[in-house]
Amino acid sequence: MLTDEYVKKVYAQVEKRDGDQPEFLQAVREVLESLQPVVEKHPEYEANGVLERLVEPERVIKFRVAWVDDSGKVQVNRGYRVQFNSAIGPYKGGLRFHPTVNEGVIKFLGFEQILKNSLTTLPMGGGKGGSDFDPKGKSDAEVMRFCQAFMTELCRHIGQFTDVPAGDINVGAREIGYLFGQYKRIRDEYSGVLTGKGLEFGGSLARTEATGYGLCYYTAEALRVLRNDSFEGKTVVVSGSGNVAIFATEKAQALGAKVVTVSDSNGYVYDPNGIQLDVVKDIKLGHRGRIKEYAERVPGAEYHEGCKGVWTVPCDIALPCATQNEIDGESAEALVKNGCTVVCEGANMPSTPEAIEVYQKNGLLYGPAKAANAGGVAVSGLEMSQNSYRLSWTFEETDAKLKSIMESIVANSLAAAKEYGEEGDLMAGANIAGFVKVADAMVAQGVL
Known part of the structure; x- marks a missing residue:
């Protein structure tokens, strides 16, 4: 339950603004309930409006994606990129192509990504994107044309040090390859702007797994x-x-x-x-x-x-x-x-x-998604590091780093839960551990 007055005020504001986005409201409420003992102990977070800023994306980009199917008919989909929080690094989060995609779904995913990325200990902010395009039943040529149309707009908003998308539901190696090729063609640069790339052009071993x-x-x-x-x-x-x-x-x-x-x-x-x-x-x-x-x-x-x-x-x-x-x-x-x-x-x-x-x-022993499924973005972060170094680690090296990161997430979650009176609670611990790092960075950087 929400009992802290500051937290209740922030959630009421989210309900008022985004009442038509149930997934986003669900994600925000679950996190805010866990953070109540933290904000009570740290009045500087309220003084700096940290929660108000945390629940509001820095930028929401929505665009039309027009493409031509194999029969020559023009199809139109919607594209999204929510750049939620960049306090600890460039925006990082996947692209999802699925008929259920809408702004609320992308916002809930981007909000979760803030804390998930923080938990990995790697310097990545939170973002997410996608489209209501459904690749099922489409030919490779149709998927390629859609991806090229999608990236033609998205490319002006992303970059290696700005926003680094990856894959998510229905965005795998095929889609990432098409998206990367179009970015390279338009921007005339070869950079680590996407993760989940093929091994032949900058991808990381162990990313798929x-x-x-x-x-x-x-x-x-x-x-x-x-x-x-x-x-x-x-x-x-x-x-x-x-x-x-x-x-x-x-x-x-x-x-x-x-x-x-x-x-x-x-x-x-x-x-x-x-x-x-x-x-x-x-x-x-x-x-x-x-x-x-x-x-x-x-x-x-x-x-x-x-x-x-x-x-x-x-x-x-x-x-x-x-x-x-x-x-x-x-x-x-x-x-x-x-x-x-x-x-x-x-x-x-x-x-x-x-x-x-x-x-x-x-x-039950319950491991929440923002902690338990952080392995994908963790290796995406490792892929970014390899791209910056212009080198490639072996599968065994990358897998060992992944295992170490996941074990540290458990340890850090349990330590945070214990510090704030929620001993053994992996959900509360993950929310708190992920939040504190981001909140402290937001305070240090001023009101943005």
Whole structure:
């Protein structure tokens, strides 16, 4: 609950201005509730209007993207880039291409990115962008033309030391390649303006695996510190079947767990013998198929229509890796009923406030997205460093740095939670640890 008068005033202002953006309101309220003991202890934050400035983006860019499909028809989409906060570094955050993208969704993602980037300890501010364009069912030529049209406008707002986008949902190696090529053509410069690039033109080893691997490194460290436990012998439910889900599954299996589900927007598959990752990779990375194909190819596997049922599968650990608000209160209750004791988030804000309340009421180990899925942007930051140095680290070097960053996020979150009377609370700790660094930088730089 909001009890601090300063915090209540700030949230009321956000509600008044952005009442039509439910995802953004949800993200802001969750963070502000955690920050109440911090602002009570630091009156300089109120004196400098830190919260008022934190919840208001420095810049919101919205633009038309016109492109021509394969039949010669003109299509028009909307493009967005929200440059939220640059107190500790250039704006950094992915681009999402999905029909559900709107200003409120991009703002919630950008707001979360401020604290997530801060937690990595790397010098990156918070931003996010995307479009309501849907690449599913489009030809490579159509995706290329859209990306070129999108970057023709976006290129005037980004740069290696200004704003460095990456990929997100439906923006993978193909899209990043097209976007980078168009930026290079228009600006006539070869720079580290995008991350998630191909290895041939400045990309980093381990970037593709980073969010999924990082999620498991975070979960493993939280289990070790808080439960004296590990992945070994655990049954894991994973949602999604994109990069995050695939590589979370890969690392969880490597750490001794049995992953029994993956899903997509149509439904989920349950494989009691453990997911065969080579089949999932072939379906999703090989030819962009639907996950129901898995059950047609693997004996004993079951396909179920609808995504929500994945949370009724008995498990020890749940790793939601699909999209925002995929676990509601009812689904959280089902997880608890079926033996789940750990939820760590690979997607952005996949749990509703009601779901989080269920986790906390039942004593689950809960790792929030802004901490647990920070591995992707952490390696993006490492890619920026490699681009600046004009060198490339080995997979093992980058992976070791990623593991160290994720373990430090657990340690710093727990230390911050303890300092402000929330001992053992990874969600409160992540919000506080990420916020304090940004807030102190904002105070030091004056009212901007």
